[in-house]
Amino acid sequence: MMKNIKFLVLGIFFAIVLSKVQAISWFRFYEMFKFQSFHMFGIIGGAVIVFAMIMQLFKRGVI
Amino acid sequence: MEIILQPWPWFVGGPLIALTLFLYFYFGKNFGASTNFETLCTIAGAGRVSSYFKKDWKERDFALLFVVGLIVGGFISSNYLIPDQAIDLNPITIQELTELGFSNPAKAYFPDEIFSDEIAMSLKGFLILILSGVCIGFGTRYAGGCTSGHAITGLSNFEIPSLLAVIGFFIGGVIAVWFLIPLIF
Numbered sequence: 001m002m003k004n005i006k007f008l009v010l011g012i013f014f015a016i017v018l019s020k021v022q023a024i025s026w027f028r029f030y031e032m033f034k035f036q037s038f039h040m041f042g043i044i045g046g047a048v049i050v051f052a053m054i055m056q057l058f059k060r061g062v063i
Numbered sequence: 064m065e066i067i068l069q070p071w072p073w074f075v076g077g078p079l080i081a082l083t084l085f086l087y088f089y090f091g092k093n094f095g096a097s098t099n100f101e102t103l104c105t106i107a108g109a110g111r112v113s114s115y116f117k118k119d120w121k122e123r124d125f126a127l128l129f130v131v132g133l134i135v136g137g138f139i140s141s142n143y144l145i146p147d148q149a150i151d152l153n154p155i156t157i158q159e160l161t162e163l164g165f166s167n168p169a170k171a172y173f174p175d176e177i178f179s180d181e182i183a184m185s186l187k188g189f190l191i192l193i194l195s196g197v198c199i200g201f202g203t204r205y206a207g208g209c210t211s212g213h214a215i216t217g218l219s220n221f222e223i224p225s226l227l228a229v230i231g232f233f234i235g236g237v238i239a240v241w242f243l244i245p246l247i248f
Contacts, residue, residue: 004125006090011132012139014083019140020067021076025172027152030160033233033240036153039073044214046077047084051219054085 068146084215092125095212097203099123099130148172163248176248191247206231 018024023043032040057063087094102120109116120127152169160168167175175182182188203209206228208217214232217225 004128007087007092007125007128008132008135010083010086010090011129012136013132014080014129015133015136016140016144017071017076017079017083019137019145019172020071021073021079022070022150022172023076023080024137025150026174026177027150027156027160027168027172029236030240030244031153031156033236034156034159036156042073043076043080046074047080047215048077048218050078050081051084051215054081055088055219058085 067144070151080215084219087129090125093212094216095126095208096130097199097209097212099126100200100203102127163245165248 021043022028023040028037028040031037054063084094101116101118102123105116105118105120110118148171150169150172157168160174165174165176177188177191183192199209206213208225208228210229210232213225213228218229
């Protein structure tokens with residue numbers, strides 16, 4: 001249990017990020033599914049692209 | 064501090080989410096939230112009803128700790144880091160929602176018409192929340208993951224089943240917003 005406490009900290013960080021960029025907002029999701037804003041698409045697209053890049057760098061031993 | 068209390072722009076979100084995912088992976092685990100539904104059923108004793116739930120949940124305690132962290136982080140955020148929940152929503156979206164009868168579009172993160180205590184305790188509001196929960200519980204296990212596992216972990220690993228799941232999630236959301244919500248409200 002104690003060695004996994006880092007996941008608790010990571011969870012706290014993640015919740016703060018998601019709430020501060022409004023990615024938990026019901027209204028933001030409604031707006032996204034109505035294609036009336038770039039906000040959510042930018043967040044999701046950005047996350048996927050940056051994560052894929054980090055993983056490529058990791059697999060090549062750069063990180 | 065002033066910068067932290069302001070709403071964060073969208074382009075901050077992607078990289079910080081990616082960082083979280085990478086740390087999750089770096090700590091040795093695959094990111095995903097909905098396995099916890101299974102874990103909670105196991106802890107509650109569902110193994111007596113179905114062998115599907117006969118698992119050692121302690122092997123997945125890291126995922127539970129992550130969710131506890133999400134709750135703690137949400138509490139910290141809502142009490143100390145988000146003094147104003149106003150959202151810079153598209154004016155057209157606000158107008159549409161107002162016409163549907165929503166009283167607080169863009170003034171808070173969530174509509175009172177679904178999430179306020181008063182509505183949640185009414186028959187209609189209660190049914191909306193319960194049925195949504197059942198759909199999420201069934202759907203995430205049937206699809207083998209939710210938005211976090213498929214859209215983020217799966218997509219970044221270029222997995223086809225995850226791509227199909229994400230397309231499905233999106234179609235579901237579009238159907239809900241364009242057809243179900245006008246029907247319900």
